[in-house]
Amino acid sequence: MIKSKSYYPKYFKEIESLRKIIVNTDTPIEEKNIAYEKIQKLEENKGKEEKIVSLIKEKLGFDTY
Helix, strand or coil, rough: CCCCCCCCCCCHHHHHHHHHHHCCCCCCHHHHHHHHHHHHHHHHHCCCCHHHHHHHHHHCCCCCC
């Protein structure tokens, strides 16, 4: 797995924060839905980033992370 020192710690903190919103029984359903959608978008973006980094390594031979 590719790890960026700047991106991934922030990513994991945000995911953790959003998951807390989702499991909190006092959070309105609308906020839970928004948090869930943000998690999905973050996961999608992470996958795209990993694909790009993999292509850079494969095609150009650079180890950027």
